[in-house]
Amino acid sequence: MGKYLMVGAGLSGAVIGRHLAEAGHEVTVVDSRSHVGGNCHTERDPDTGVMVHVYGPHIFHTDDEEVWEYVNAYERFLPYRNRVKATTGGAVYSLPVNLHTINQFFGKTLRPDEARDFIVNEQADTSIDDPQTFEEQAMRFVGRDLYEAFFKGYTMKQWGCHPSELPASILKRLPVRFNYDDNYFFHRFQGMPEHGYTAMVERILDHPAIDVRLQTVFSRNQAGAYDHVFYSGPLDGWFDYELGRLGYRTLDFERFTCDGDYQGCAVMNYGEVGVPYTRITEHKHFAPWENHAGSVCYREFSRACDPGDIPYYPIRQVAEKALLQDYVALAEGAEGVSFVGRLGTYRYLDMDVTIREALDTARGFLGHVQAGTRPPAFFVAPL
Structure with a gap:
């Protein structure tokens, strides 16, 4: 033994x-x-009975x-x-970028094949053959308008640097869909522990x-x-x-409570640099089988990890x-x-x-x- x-x-x-x-x-x-x-x-x-993900949501x-x-x-x-929403430019959109996001953002009513042609032929920067950076990958994938609305500011806040300094591989994990599927993940098995x-x-x-x-x-x-x-x-x-x-990013959480429903979803991203936090998470929505009169929310702030901080990324x-x-x-x-x-x-x-x-x-x-x-x-x- x-x-x-x-x-x-x-x-x-x-x-x-x-x-x-x-x-x-x-x-x-x-x-x-x-x-x-x-x-x-x-x-x-x-106080509220809400199950709280103390160090940020885990799905x-x-x-x-x-x-x-x-x-x-x-x-x-x-x-x-996981159905993420994003507030940018004074409107709320669905993430990941999908057909609803594209039609809402550009004020169109495109079908899937039309949306694909629109993004590929009118939005994407096809002059970028081999994207090396996050920014190049986004420009090649979705074009400048969607990149600046949903990816640029969020990424600058999350990683503390310009997207041109980050590798393209980070963005390869983010899907773009030409249908109305707003489930953030593709995986067969998805759930939360009761x-x-x-x-x-x-x-x-x-x-x-x-x-x-x-x-x-x-x-x-x-x-x-x-x-x-x-x-x-x-x-x-x-x-x-x-x-x-070794370098890490860490997270600071600003916890607040309220009566009722604060934002109507579990995760709301904020893509603009002028908003200091990356997202707000409302934890009772991570357990949709439960009912609570009150609510617990976290604003998330990303920064460089110092000695004594909890290393995240x-x-x-x-x-x-x-x-x-x-x-x-x-x-x-x-x-x-x-x-x-x-x-x-x-x-x-x-x-x-x-x-x-x-x-x-x-x-x-x-x-x-x-x-x-x-x-x-x-x-x-x-x-």
């Missing part, structure tokens, strides 16, 4: 820990926070049937479709071989007491930032990738530790991908244990 430590009680630590516990090993999970679940932590607001969507069955084994997921994500993670960690220690700050000298450590904290933090800090521009390469080299020389999850691999990961990688990591690790071989520092390469 092995003795293993999970640093972090988020999805990565919980899923890996549960898998190893079920295989007969002894697992300790530590987290510096007072709750499990990491950034997908949810809790009931005591579960996946095409991975095993992952969908996994989460539903620990918490019932109820139907939820009693919140924290309840789900608590159940994953509810095993006699798992010892959970909250409000416990990990230090590297504790690693020697375990056969192996799975570290889901910041990669550079394991090495005490000796090469410098890895920047991964040229300078960060160069520093990441140096940290990966250090990590691969480290003994007795594997780096997992969003922070451990310095990658933006959706929840379903995090769970998939955690399952694969746990299975791969047990294979190394059985074979008597050394587990890798990364089961999924950060670069």
Whole structure:
């Protein structure tokens, strides 16, 4: 029987820990926070009864049937479709950009084939053959008018730089639809946990071989007491930032409450630079099966992450990738530790991908244990 430590009680630590516990090993999970679940932590607001996504909304969507069955084994997921709205230029539109958005924005009544021809032949900048930046990708995709209304200002606020400084790959994730489908995601399985994500993670960690220690700050000298450590904290933090800090964006939340319904939807984006926040989220709409007289809303502000802040989005521009390469080299020389999850691999990961990688990591690790071989520092390469 092995003795293993999970640093972090988020999805990565919980899923890996549960898998190893079920295989007969002894697992300790530590987290510096007072709750499990990491950034997908949810809790009931005591005044309104609304289930609040404390660190910003988390919407579960996946095409991975095993992952969908996994989460539903620990918490019932109820139907939820993410239908985002955007306020720009004094009007409210539907996102992602779809046929309704196009017709409303340009004051037209185009059919799907007409809208496609209109965007491709009259709006898109076809002189851009090989888009390299976010701005070029948007101009090539939808043209200047839609880019400036829905993408430019939002992106400048979210990333703290001009879209011409960001890679085109960021925008490749944003669909444009020539029908009236306003479901933000394409995935087969979409939903929200009936009693919140924290309840789900608590159940994953509810095993006699798992010892959970909250409000416990990990230090590297504790690693020697375990056969192996799975570290889901910041990669550079394991090495005490000796090469410098990897860049992240963080979020500040301005919480407010109201009676009734504040905005009529879960997510309202604000695309104009003159509005300092990127969006307002109204949390009772994330659980449409519930009814609440009051409402809890968050205004979201994005900024550069300072020491002591919660890191949300890895920047991964040229300078960060160069520093990441140096940290990966250090990590691969480290003994007795594997780096997992969003922070451990310095990658933006959706929840379903995090769970998939955690399952694969746990299975791969047990294979190394059985074979008597050394587990890798990364089961999924950060670069």
